[in-house]
Amino acid sequence: MLPLDGRTALVTGGSRGIGRAIVHRLVDDGAYVHFIYHSHGQDSEALLAEISIRGGKAFASQLYIGSAQDIRRIFGVADSSLGGLDIVVHNAPRRTS
Numbered sequence: 001m002l003p004l005d006g007r008t009a010l011v012t013g014g015s016r017g018i019g020r021a022i023v024h025r026l027v028d029d030g031a032y033v034h035f036i037y038h039s040h041g042q043d044s045e046a047l048l049a050e051i052s053i054r055g056g057k058a059f060a061s062q063l064y065i066g067s068a069q070d071i072r073r074i075f076g077v078a079d080s081s082l083g084g085l086d087i088v089v090h091n092a093p094r095r096t097s
Helices: 017-028 041-053 068-082
Strands: 008-012 032-037 057-062 087-090
Touching: 008 017, 008 068, 017 032, 017 041, 017 057, 017 087, 032 041, 032 068, 041 057, 057 068
Parallel strands: 008 032, 008 087, 032 057
Antiparallel strands: none
């Protein structure tokens, strides 16, 4: 049994860099991961493919973390699709424009 089996996680800014590494680690430890990206759809698709090939479970959503409406959507999706969250990693940079 993996340390995070049965756990659900949300990672903002998960498609590239540190966020991508966090997503991989959570999936490798057994978590089902929902990661958020703002503008790097191709990177997100590639990450989902990598995870699938390795037998992990994840899905991605394109949202803007600076929008209150999108933040509500994030947690709505987490409740409806994942049954809630056990882990939240806020990795997305704050954009001012």
